[in-house]
Amino acid sequence: MKYFIAVAGIVVLTACESKAPLPVAAPANALDTVPVFVLHDTNVTKNIELPAELLPYEQAALFARVPGYVKDLKVDMGDKVRQGQTLAIIEAPELQTKYAEFQASLQAAKAKYMSSADVYQRLSKASQAKTPGIVAPVDLERSRNQYLADSASYEASRQLARSYKEVAGYLVLTAPFDGVVTARNADRGALVGNNQAILTVQRNNKLRLRVAVPELYVASGAVSKTANFRVDAFPNKLFQATLTRKSESIDPQTRTELWEYVFDNSSRELKTGSFAYVKLGLQRTGNSFILPPTAVVTNQERRFVIKVKDGKAAWVDVRQGMSTDKGLEVFGDLNNGDTLMVRATDERKPGSMAWWKVGHF
Known part of the structure; x- marks a missing residue:
């Protein structure tokens, strides 16, 4: 009797196990679902x-x-000056002696010139008289040559004395413009x-605010002709300057273009030499494509995005532009209406297929 119950239990257990569902293997060619989005260009702006x-x-x-x-x-140092105001006087005894010497030489040359000019004029008038032979032609020519030589010597002395007079004017230093004396490097x-x-x-009633703009941004125009800036001396205050000029060239060492703003510093609140931010x-001229950072793959060989073309994945090389709050600006063989993977990876090989699920990033 006990043997029969045991056998019956085995039969019942075997019957129960035979009714359990068998696991079903997934198809070998099953496709995974991949989120994608449709590409549209947009106006790119960035604050830096x-x-x-x-x-x-x-x-x-x-x-x-x-x-x-x-x-x-x-x-x-610190004194305000006006244009033309005398700032310093230099004393050069040798120069003053030279100037007096050339002044004396000028007076001697002038006297000699006037004497030879008088002789020539008298002989010239006598030669024109009606009585022939009063003045020999050779004497008239000699007096004329002496007159020309003394005239040239007098002019040379006059110019030399004039040049030394101008040099003597260098002994007085005057202010070239209205401003402030910021350094004094000598004493009496x-x-x-x-x-x-x-x-x-x-001159610090107006200041030049110079900023080196990286090459990546120089093709982008400034949204406004004015810009706000701050300095460490006033951390809680913003100042405003106006864009006036650009260098129109890229510095080969820093790869930047110099932009210059002008700030009205009539109050003398800001100091020259200060650093500012x-x-x-x-704003980019024309529209561009903005992608989520996850849509751009960068490896050691290339930078690309994955586009869905004819239901298959295709790699498209891109160049990165500005980084904005909305995503990355990219340039490449892309067009409005293209479908791109939201989360691209180089493990998604070109030509592979998937269930492409369109959404928004």
């Missing part, structure tokens, strides 16, 4: 912040044109020459 520098609108370093001693300094009695600036004058709003 770049370092800049504040420079004086004009700056001049004043040197002594001739060696001498500082006789007087009428200004000091100091020997100066043309190798060291005595004073530096800056400029916020620029840039």
Whole structure:
């Protein structure tokens, strides 16, 4: 009896196991579902912040044109000056002696010239008299040549004295424009020459704000002719400058183009030489394609996106442009209406197929 129950239990258990469903193997050619999106061009804008520098609108370093001693300094560092104002006087005894010497030589040459001119004029009038033979032609020619020689000598002395008078004018340093004395490098009695600036004058009621714009952005136009900037001295305050000019060339060392803005500094609030941080709003001329960063594949060999063409994957090489809040700007063989993978990878080989599910990124 016990043997029969055991056998019956085995039969029942076997029957139960035979009714369990068998696992079904997935088809070998099953396709996975891949999210894609339809490409549309758009207007590309970008806001960037770049370092800049504040420079004086004009700056001049004043040197002594001739060696001498500082006789007087009428200004000091920080003083405001007006155009034409006398700033310093240089004393050069040798130059003054030379000037007096050439002045004396000029007076001697002038006297000699006037004497020979008088002799020539008298002989010329006598030769024109009715009485022939009063003046020999040779004497008239000799007096004429002497007159021309003394005239040339007098003119040379006059020009030489004039040049020394102009050089003597270099002994007085005047302000080339309205501004502020920002440096004083000599004191009274100091020997100066043309190798060291005595004073530096800056015009700082207007400042030049110069920013080096990377080559990637130079083809993009500024959205506005004005730009906001800040400086470390006023961290919670924004200033505004106006775009006035561009260098129109790329610096081969930094690969940047210099953009210059002008800031009205009539209040003298900002100082020259300060570093600034400029916020620029840039806009691409014409529309471009913006893709999510995941749609662009970059490996050691190439940068590409995966386009769906005739239901199959195709690799399309692209060049990256600006990086924006919406995504990456790319250039390549792309057109409006193309279908691209949202999450591209180089494991998705060209020619492969999938269930392409269209969505938005």
